[in-house]
Amino acid sequence: MHNKGPAPVRHDGTGLRIGIVHARWNDTIIDALLDGTKSKLLECGVAESNIVVQTVPGSWELPIAVQRLYSASQVQSSSSSGGGAAGDLLGSSTTDLASLPSSATASSTGPFDAIIAIGVLIKGETMHFEYISDSVSQGLMRVSLDTGVPVIFGVLTVLNDEQAQARAGLRPGSHNHGDDWGLAAVEMAVKRRAWA
């Protein structure tokens, strides 16, 4: 059963630029979470061309990728030439670029207002899960506080595949946590602009 958080407040995402970095481990779950996240961003009015999606191998790589993606978007926005497309910031693979609409690769530039890190860590038989979960959550918090950009914690830390499915809306009646992450990104991005 979905443990209800606070009632989501919908904010206007018009004009926001949102980065998403997701791990490729447990890809079926990731795909569902990514769909939920993107659908809420779009519902809030974030333009598809302002959503940049990048991938990394696993959750362990999320903190460095989020940090570099944000730094590169800042450099890019301050350079007069405009530089390459935002989709190139992490040296995108063909798959990354293919997943973006052509308008995104052509026009999406400027610093991100929020970045969503998505990963699925499933506990195995060793201590691997504990080390990665702890490091990734601390790493993402550090990037957020060091850079001042809201980093949304979209990392599931679950005991098995069934739990992951239930948090990705893949079980009957279950809730997709990606929805919450999309809404949280828009809310935090809007608030960050107000706080600036």
Ligand code: DLZ
């Ligand atoms: C190695 C590994 C394992 C065992 N499990 C997961 C997982 O459940 N979820 C995930 O996102 N990544 C996993 N990884 C990969 C690590 O995050 C990382 O990509 C590798 O250790 C290489 O640094």
